Amino acid sequence: MKLLVTGGAGYIGSVVGAQLVAAGHEVVVLDNLLTSHEDGVPDGARFVRASIDDAADVLDGSFDAVLHFAARSLVGQSVAEPELYWWNNVVGTLRLLDAMRAAGVRRLVFSSTAATYGQPAVSPITEDTPAMPINPYGQSKLAVDHALAGAAGAYGLAAVSLRYFNVGGALGRHGERHDPETHLIPNVLMVPAGRRAAVDVFGTDYPTPDGTAVRDYLHVEDLGRAHLLALDWTGADDAAGQHRIYNLGSGTGYSVREVVEAVRRVTGHPVPTTDRQRRAGDPPVLVASAERIAADLGWRPRHGLEQIVEDAWTFLQR
Ligand SMILES: NC(=O)c1ccc[n+]([C@@H]2O[C@H](COP(=O)([O-])OP(=O)(O)OC[C@H]3O[C@@H](n4cnc5c(N)ncnc54)[C@H](O)[C@@H]3O)[C@@H](O)[C@H]2O)c1
């Protein structure tokens, strides 16, 4: 297939882009390099440096589907500067959807997020758990999920929102290298890498066993496989006019302190920590039930936390 991959120079988009090229697809990356580097574009893909706001300049009827990763995705920034998230994630995506409709491209896989659920009272979280986001990042992604449901019903779009929990790990030369880096695993690894003396632990008074926040970590390679399955589904006979939502997670939660411990085990290096206040917009616990995608598409994660940390460590040392 000929595929438009928005955000394909970024962390997750570059991994999935590489998997799509390896699977034999023709990949065009659309990315404005807002939070990434041109050398992240996967080998074998064509690169167009532009915003999703201008997707209409790129998309034409020769494309079969779009995989939409491009977004701003920092919870703390979204609390401090919410309008950035409405303009980029919501308005930008509406422009992308307009361009798809004009070009007659009717298949979409979208990067949604666990942040759409907010602070749910239940764990693990299923797709039927009410989505009540507690920060503008999650709100912007939920708004797009609703827009996709509407476009599916109205225009025959076949769309999948994949609600990622916390993504980690690397695939070959593609991994996380944000500046500034806010994600836990790469930040902890900065200590054994000799780039920081200690890692901050944001919040030690959460209602969790060790007081630190619990998250469900998923290997980016497993995440990528889910995209290929979702993309296949959008081509099914009955997919046109449907919007599906699937959680992507492992079903297991780890606290911040447990992640730090995993980094100590994998690297064999001491990792001093500094206790800090909670970060604005962070819920205490987010753990996925990914039973729906297992039942519908046969997807199951293959890698655990140890492998995620190992692969992120290998990547950082490259
Ligand atoms: N990393 C995670 O744990 C996680 C979890 C849940 C959801 N997500 C979602 O997955 C997607 C990818 O996340 P990531 O971690 O790879 O982030 P990233 O910042 O590495 O990648 C995002 C990419 O989108 C590009 N981009 C942003 N705005 C753009 C625009 N207007 N036009 C064109 N390109 C634009 C950036 O330059 C970057 O290359 C995002 O939609 C994010 O919300 C990520």
Ligand SMILES: O=c1ccn([C@@H]2O[C@H](COP(=O)(O)OP(=O)(O)O[C@H]3O[C@H](CO)[C@H](O)[C@H](O)[C@H]3O)[C@@H](O)[C@H]2O)c(=O)[nH]1
């Ligand atoms: O240096 C750090 C970095 C993070 N944390 C803590 O570690 C946990 C995980 O934080 P991350 O920044 O790694 O991930 P988030 O859970 O904030 O967010 C990620 O997962 C969300 C869904 O679960 C969203 O989709 C979002 O895009 C993505 O960044 C949080 O409690 C955070 O406060 C620290 O203690 N120290």
